[in-house]
Each structure stands twice: as C-alpha cells, then as structure tokens.
Amino acid sequence: MDTRHMHIFMALAETLHFGRAAERMSMSQPPFSRQIAMIERMLGVKLFERNSRNVALTPAGEHFMKDCRTVLAQFEDACRDVRLVASGMKGELRFGFMMHAAHSVVPQLVQLYSEARPDVRLVLDERTPTEIDEMLVGGTLDAAVTFGCGYTPHLQTVLLTRERLRIIMRADHPLAGAAQIGPAALRAEKIIATPVATAPALRSAINSYFSAKGIVPNVVFEPRLQHTIIQLVAKGLGIALIPESLCAGLGAGLTSGTLTDPPQLDVVLCAPIVSKNPAVSTFMQIGKAIQHASKSI
Template sequence: MDTRHMRFFMALAETLHFGRAAERMNMSQPPFSRQIAMIERTLGVKLFERNSRNVALTPAGKHFMEDCRNVLGQFEDACRDVRLVASGMKGELRFGFMMHAAHSVVPELVQLYAKARPDVRLVLDERTPTEIDEMLVAGTLDAAVTFDCGYAPHLQTVLLARERLRIIMREDHPLATVGQIYPEKLREEKVIAAPAATAPALRSAINSYFSAKGIVPHVVLEPRLQHTIIQLVAKGLGVALIPASLCTGMGTGLISRTLTDAPQLDVVLRVPMTTKNPAVSAFMEIGKSIQRTSL
C-alpha cells in the first residue's frame, strides 16, 4: 500500500460511484475496480458494500477513509514544505550577533527578514566577535553581524554600517565638562576595554587611537562584554571607548563625549561561502538594503 492506492480508495469513498471515481483517476472502470479489489485483498478487510445499484462504505471503510484523509493531507503538507525549504521560504536560520549590535542594525535586520520570510525560524545567538568568527568557521552559524576583522576568503561579507567610538565616563568626571576629547587628555586616565582575545577589531582600534599619539593606554580592567564595561564605568573605575550605538540608554550618572579623530569600525554581515542553507540569500539581500554610512 502506498499513497497511490490511498488515492484510488479516496476517489471511490468520496464519490461512491465506480465510473466517476475511475474518471477522477484518469482511467477506465475495469482496471480501477481491480485496484479497489486488490486494496481490500491486501488489507484483508471489506471496505465497500456494493450491488448493481449502490456503493456504500462499511464501518471499516469509514474509519479507513478518515485515516487516509489525514495521511494524504500530511503527505501533501510534507511535499509543500520541502519545496518551501528548498526555495528558502521555510526552514531555520541560525543568526549570531555581537551584543552591542542589538542597539544598532540587528533589530531592523530581524524585523525585515521576519516580515519577508515568516515561515523561517530565526535562532538568535548573542556572542562575542571572536566566538562569532569561530562559529562561522565551524558552520554552527548561518549568518552573523560582527566587526570587520579584514579579508576573510571563506566568508561572504556585506557592509551594514560604519560606527564611530565615543568615550563614556561618570557625570562627575573632570572631563565631563569638555565637549570634545583629545587623546592627549586621556594619557593618565584608567581605561576599561574588552580584551583582544574577545573583540580583536575593537581593541585594535582603541590601541591604535592611543598609539597614533604615542600614548600607551592605562588599561586597568578587561571585561568581555560591553554592558559590563558600562557598569564598571558607572562605578567610577575608569573611562571607556565604546561603539556610539551603546551610548543611548546607558542610565543616569553616565555621559558620552565625542573623541577627536574618533576610531571607526565597520559593522558587517557575514555568511560562510560554503553555506547550503537556501534561507540565507534573502537575509543577505535584506542586509544590503539597510546599509548605512555611519551610526
């Protein structure tokens, strides 16, 4: 028994007429009748009562009709779903992003993709930039938003935005009254920054900003997460250079200031070149559509 035999049975069960059922199945009545007889022999059950005038379902036939309707419905759903998955209209997309991007490009990217592909399940995974790079290489992420760390031949890259760094400090900090901060004014400041092992592009930008003026930053704490850095600055443990998008909604007691010749980082969407996930292409196109020159 297969779905073809179920369709023979359903044609007769729904029409209760051998001629019309055979016509529905695009065949003549004699071979159709033989198919019905073969189904009953295979099951060892009488499904129809028939005489020269009428065809009726037996109790077993009525039960079998409901089961066949469910099975055929599930089969049709499976056929439709597999085509949708193959076209990228349904399935799953594992999307990683560095945590600060939740304050910039990620909400819009997710919103637009969810609208364009409502049947694709987005699995969101907040990670550090280094973790994102490792997961893209390992194939455990389908796409990710991170800082551009340079040429990566194994990845497709779409520039989403260029983001400048700002300096944050407590409102009672001596530099809080200064409108624009020069790097020389930070020579003696305690700096809180993510380690290079966690956010290499960000830490490199911070180090380069100081070294361009011959300054070695006095880094006193190296938390992995930007939100932790903000909380430590709020406790007066130092100042920090963070992405501009994180400076909104920091809470009371903190301010941000513009840096002279502020470092700028590229925020990019990356996808493995070897991806086999058809849901990724639309994600990349939406990424291209929200490109911004700066944040």
C-alpha cells in the first residue's frame, strides 16, 4: 500500500460519495470502486458501510482516516523539506571561527545569516586557526572565519577585514602611555605569544615584526588561547602582541598601546571550493556583503 492508495481512501472518506471521490482522483467510478475494494482486501478490514443511497465510515475507517491524515501530512512535509535542503533554505551549517573573531566579525555574520536563512541551523564551533584548517580539509566544518594564509587552492575565501596587532601590558609598565612602541623598545621584554602550531599566520606576523629590525623576540610562554595570554600579561609575566579586537575591555590592570608600523592580518571567511552543503553559498554571499560594507578594506 502506498500514498496513492491513501489519497484514494481519503477522497471517499472526506466526500462519502463515490462519484465525487472518483472525480477528485480523476478516475471513472468503476475503477475507483475497485480500488476501494482492493484497499479493504489489503488491510483485511471493512472501511466503509455502503448501500445504494449512503456511504459511511466504519469505526476502523474513522481511525484509519486520522492516521492517513497524519502520514500524508508528514510525507508532504518531507517532500517540502528535501527541496528546501537541496536549495540551501533549510538544513544545517557547521561554522568554525577563531576565538578573537567573536569580538569582531562573527556576531554580524551570524546575525545576517540567521535572518536570511532562519530554517538553517548554525552549529558554532570556536577553534584555533590550525584546527580550523584541519576541519575544513576533513569536512567537519562547512565554513569558517580564520586568518588568511596565502595560496589556498582548495578553499574559496572572502576577505572580511584586516586586524592590526597592538601591544598589551600591565598599566604600571614603563612603556604604558607611550605614543608608539617599536621593536627596539621591546628587545629586552619577555614576550608571551601563541605557538606556531596553533596560529601560524599570527605567530609569523609577530616574529617578522621583530626580525625586520634584526631582533629575536624573547618568547617565554606560548599559550594556545589569546585569553590565556591576556591573563598571563595581567600577572606581570610579560607583554604580548594581540589582535586589536581583543584590546577593548582589558580590565583596570591592563592597557594596550600602538605599535610602530603594526603588523596586519587578513581575517577571511572560507569554505571548500567543492562543498556538498547548499547552505554554504548564501553564507559566502553574506560574507561578500560584509566585505563591501567594510571601511577597513
């Protein structure tokens, strides 16, 4: 028994008239009557009481009508939903992002996408840049916000913004309040920086900033997370160069300063060039809209 049999049954159950029910199904009455008889034989129950004048549902028929309505409604929902998923209007999108990007572009991106595709469930996953790269390649993320890292033939990328690095230190540090701070002034400082294995682009920018002046930075601690770096600086264990989006609201004991010719890092929205998830295309389009609206690019 299939959904067509259910529709045939429902036509008679709702009209209680063989002629009108057959017309609804675009059938002549004799074949329609044979179909009703066949449905009753398949189920092994009598669904209708009928005589020359009247047609009525049996108790079994009334119960079957309720169940058929539920099943047909669910089937119609399934057919609608599969079309919506195929068009990217419904489904799930797994979105990864660097922790500090939650202080800049991620909230706007999530808001705009949620408004454009309210039936797509966004699964948010904070990760380090290296983890993001691995998960994009492995297919466990559909899209991500991370640092741009040059040539990536397997990814489509949209430049969302550029982040300058700033120096953070305790408020009582001798360099606090300086108009600008260059590498030479930091030659003897203890540096707290993210490891290369966690954020290659960020660590490379920090190393290059010093090496351009012939200085080897004295890196004493290498926490994976930027928030841990901030906490270590607050304890007076060193200074750090971090993305400027993290410098708002550092707390009373910390301050940030402007670097001379500060390093800049591209912050990009990326996704595999070949994606099986149709919800990704709209996500990338919204990224391009943010790019065009950004005054920093």
